[in-house]
Amino acid sequence: MIYRRARRGPGPEHRIQNAIIATLNWRRCAVIRLNAGAIPTKNGGLFRGVKPGTPDLIGYRLKDRQVFFIEVKAPKGRISQAQQLYHLDLMHKHVIHGIARSVEDAVKIVSEGLVGYGYPDYKGA
Numbered sequence: 001m002i003y004r005r006a007r008r009g010p011g012p013e014h015r016i017q018n019a020i021i022a023t024l025n026w027r028r029c030a031v032i033r034l035n036a037g038a039i040p041t042k043n044g045g046l047f048r049g050v051k052p053g054t055p056d057l058i059g060y061r062l063k064d065r066q067v068f069f070i071e072v073k074a075p076k077g078r079i080s081q082a083q084q085l086y087h088l089d090l091m092h093k094h095v096i097h098g099i100a101r102s103v104e105d106a107v108k109i110v111s112e113g114l115v116g117y118g119y120p121d122y123k124g125a
Contacts, residue, residue: 012074017056020072020106024059029068029110031059053082055097061110068110069097071118077101079119087119098122 010018017033024031034054038046055069069090071083079087079099090097099118100106109117116122 013072013077016074016100016102017072019103020057020070020100023103024106024110027107027110028062029059030062031057033057051086053080053084053086055083055086057106059110066096066113069095070106070109071097071099072106073099073101073118075101084119087116091116 021031021033033056035049036052036054038048041047055071057070057072058067059070060067071079071087073079087097094115096109096113096115098105098109098114098116100109101118105118108114
């Protein structure tokens with residue numbers, strides 16, 4: 001007899017991510033989800049996508065073509081060292097970005113143009 005592990009649905013981070021994409025697209029933004037990690041190729045090699053620490057979502061506001069990055073985290077999720085370094089680079093360049101633990105956080109980051117929202121060193125406007 002073959003036993004199969006029960007399939008689990010998407011985790012909280014994935015559900016939040018999907019809701020954020022749908023909401024921001026509805027609010028006149030173009031948003032895509034970036035796939036991180038390695039994917040095996042047909043010839044046995046590995047294709048590596050974006051560099052470690054790159055936020056989960058990238059997009060731009062249609063009204064002013066302003067680019068933004070959003071790192072989606074579950075309510076108790078923590079950021080990695082690579083994500084912290086990427087954040088420091090974006091801070092240096094004054095790019096709209098932040099950590100969204102809910103759809104409301106993502107809307108706030110994008111609509112208010114917040115730089116670094118949700119990161120430990122965020123000091124507000």
